[in-house]
Amino acid sequence: MTLITKKTIAKLHDVNQENCISIFIPTHRAGEKVLQEEDPLSLKNQLKDVRDKLARKGLNEDGINNITQPVQDLIDNSSFWREQSDGLAIFAADGFFESHTLPVHFQAFNYISNSFYLKPLMPMFVGDGSFYLLTLDRDNVKLYECMRHSFTEIDIEDLIPETKQDRVGFDYEEKNLQFRSGATGSGQTMYHGQEAATGKRKNEIKKYFRAINDGLATIFREETMPLLIAAQSPLFDIYKEVNTYANLMEENLTTDFSDTDIFEIHELAWERMEPVFDKVRKDHIAQFLDEQGKGTTSIGMGKILPAAINGQIEALFCENKADIFGIYKEENDLITVTEGEEDGTNISLMNMAAIKTFLKGGAVYLLEKEEMPNPNSRVNALYRY
Numbered sequence: 001m002t003l004i005t006k007k008t009i010a011k012l013h014d015v016n017q018e019n020c021i022s023i024f025i026p027t028h029r030a031g032e033k034v035l036q037e038e039d040p041l042s043l044k045n046q047l048k049d050v051r052d053k054l055a056r057k058g059l060n061e062d063g064i065n066n067i068t069q070p071v072q073d074l075i076d077n078s079s080f081w082r083e084q085s086d087g088l089a090i091f092a093a094d095g096f097f098e099s100h101t102l103p104v105h106f107q108a109f110n111y112i113s114n115s116f117y118l119k120p121l122m123p124m125f126v127g128d129g130s131f132y133l134l135t136l137d138r139d140n141v142k143l144y145e146c147m148r149h150s151f152t153e154i155d156i157e158d159l160i161p162e163t164k165q166d167r168v169g170f171d172y173e174e175k176n177l178q179f180r181s182g183a184t185g186s187g188q189t190m191y192h193g194q195e196a197a198t199g200k201r202k203n204e205i206k207k208y209f210r211a212i213n214d215g216l217a218t219i220f221r222e223e224t225m226p227l228l229i230a231a232q233s234p235l236f237d238i239y240k241e242v243n244t245y246a247n248l249m250e251e252n253l254t255t256d257f258s259d260t261d262i263f264e265i266h267e268l269a270w271e272r273m274e275p276v277f278d279k280v281r282k283d284h285i286a287q288f289l290d291e292q293g294k295g296t297t298s299i300g301m302g303k304i305l306p307a308a309i310n311g312q313i314e315a316l317f318c319e320n321k322a323d324i325f326g327i328y329k330e331e332n333d334l335i336t337v338t339e340g341e342e343d344g345t346n347i348s349l350m351n352m353a354a355i356k357t358f359l360k361g362g363a364v365y366l367l368e369k370e371e372m373p374n375p376n377s378r379v380n381a382l383y384r385y
Helices: 006-013 038-056 061-075 119-124 164-168 200-220 233-242 262-291 301-309 349-359
Strands: 020-026 087-093 096-102 109-113 131-137 140-146 151-154 177-183 189-193 227-230 313-319 325-329 334-338 363-367 379-383
Touching: 006 349, 020 038, 020 061, 038 061, 038 087, 038 109, 061 087, 061 096, 119 349, 119 363, 131 200, 131 233, 131 262, 140 200, 140 262, 200 233, 227 262, 262 313, 262 363, 262 379, 301 313, 301 334, 301 349, 301 379, 313 349, 325 349, 349 363, 349 379
Parallel strands: 131 227, 313 363
Antiparallel strands: 020 087, 020 109, 087 096, 131 140, 140 151, 177 189, 313 379, 325 334
16 A cells, blocks of 8 residues: 655646546445445446536547546456555546555545545645654664654664674573563562663663664754654663653553564554644644634635645645535636536635645644634634744
């Protein structure tokens, strides 16, 4: 599964044709609905609706087939449906086709306009801050750059000792140091093995971890991303003593490495980090509420869309599963809001505002009506200036 990036959004946004088709359906990873082939049936229903819309626009059968054949090919590809996630996004135009299997649940929906409908993809990019994950499993140390739906291992072999004995210079056997939960009367963690960790053994581990910290410092020097450590608590306690990275998380992620792969560790890590990144959304809402009436917020599409195009929006709040359609004249920023798509000449102004905001560096949040900072409008904006 290849996740959508900001570069992908920019590429899709640059496609402008008379008939740009966007299709979204919910999908299933496994279970009865996969066996009953509900997902390809859902896409088949959306494709039928798309073909009807294209016919009403005056496109002949050959023209319709030319654009939609890749979608039909997906429907007929049984192996494709055995490798799904939570949602499928499809973008098709004359000479252009992309499908994206994504960990986002979509409402079944299709849209035809002169550009693709990308607003449903925005949850991939908010509340999805980047963080480092360092796994400390005795002599097995790995560093990952993580986001909500993805992780990438960073090659650190040349930066850290390969094993503990490479650093401390003696035969080290893993069985020589074991840990148990519990504490002394002073509250310190208990260790047992051939040597007490409070003595020589602990100093050897600390020396090893200090070398790791010093090596990673070359990566962290200009960084501000949080660093989460996955390690047993005794090892984490020692690492904290030598750590020099200012953005180390105060608590470690405890996991049994012998019974957990990196995919599971990543999921556990995101559960730990999600509240940290959701704070940004909450802060944006609080700032909107505090600044209402001061000229740095807006709830009208007539003001919001030009501001989005000009890169003025810090945070855009869109009511989920709602839309605002109309006509936009770029030459004079003239905006006419309509009741719906009507004859297909209107566009989604909300989609346009969302993508312009995102590509200009703003955050785009899709919220339920009751979560909107100002629920009296389907779109709210917090300006940078």
